[in-house]
Amino acid sequence: MAYRYYHRPLFSRQWGGAIKWLIIANVFVYLINWFAGRNFLYTFGLVPYQVVKSLWLWQIFTHMFLHGGLFHLFINLFVLWMFGKPIEREWGTKSFLKYYFTCGLGAGFFIFITSLNSRIPVVGASGAIYGILVAFAMLYPDSIIYLYFLFPIKAKHFVILIGAVALLAGISRGRSNIAHFGHLGGLLVGYVYLKFPLWKHRFHPERLLTFLRLPKISLKRKKKYETKSYKIEERINQILDKILLHGVDSLTTEERKIMDEYSRREKH
Structure with a gap:
């Protein structure tokens, strides 16, 4: 299946840090598996x-770095590169990696619970890739994707289509060696992650650790810092909600500047 999308040039053509290293890691592990043979596959595949x-x-995590063949590797990395670039540009490297691995782990968990007695190794980053497609569709719902380079379809409709296909294929349980429930798992975990974001919860463990390291901070300074931090976070949450509901195109120039600054901070 081939994908192609067109969108106005909001994003840099440079590779994102996360995407570059994910591609390198996947190619590296593929080469190791090529030389190591079946023992490596059965040890690190799911x-x-x-x-x-x-x-x-560990297999629930490591399986997403292995692939069943060169085409399997190519198509996953191609989709990661094409659709992941604008997402990493919007979110920043840390948030992108957190989301990518959450979707990959979710896919692994779905595979695990739907085939507990299976002794056949499942490999591939497809679950995480389906999560990337969901994120792209929620960020740019009206962007046009050309299926097989021929058939235009909006991103939001495309994700519904591939989700339905994964569900029906998983239920039918034909002779295909494709882990359809893994695809569905990555898609659903990605949707839930974005639709009900954890950043809306006000508890942040890293802030607690910072407080414990700096116990002598004055109450006046602490109150001023927390008030400012809360206002910034509240503004970011409002913009993120707007992106999820209406897409990036709905943002004002000021909101784009705020998100650009936020993305730069997240990358460091």
């Missing part, structure tokens, strides 16, 4: 039976 029997819990 084998639900081994996770249950031997508690090889």
Whole structure:
């Protein structure tokens, strides 16, 4: 399946830091697997039976760096590069990686719970990639994607389509060796992550750690800092909600500047 999208040039053509290193890591692991053989595949691919029997819990994470063939690797990295660039540009590297791995782990968990007795290794970043497609559709819902480079479809409709296909294919359980529930898991986890964002909760563990390291800070200064920090965070939350509901195109020039500054801080 080929994808192509057109959008006005809001984003830099340079590779994002996260995407570059994810591509390098996936290619590197693919080469290791090529030379190491089946033992490597069964150790680091997701084998639900081994996770249950031997508690090889790392497989839920490591499986997303392995791929079943060169085309499998290429198509996942191509979609990551094409659709991930504008997302990382909007969110920053840290937030992008957090989301990517959350979707990948969610996909692994869905695969695990739907095939507990399976001894066949499942590999691939497809679950995380489906999460990337969901994020793109929620950020740029009216962007046009050309399916197979021929058929135009809006991003928001495309995600619904691939979700329905994954669900039907997973339920039918044909002879396909594709982990459809993994795709569906990455898609659903990504949607829930963005639709009900954790940043709306006001508890931040890192702030507690900062407070414990600086116990002598004056109450007056602390109150002023927390008030300013809360106002900034509240403004960011409002802009993020606006993006999720109406897309990036709805932002004003001032809001774009605020998000650019926020993205730069997140990258460091």
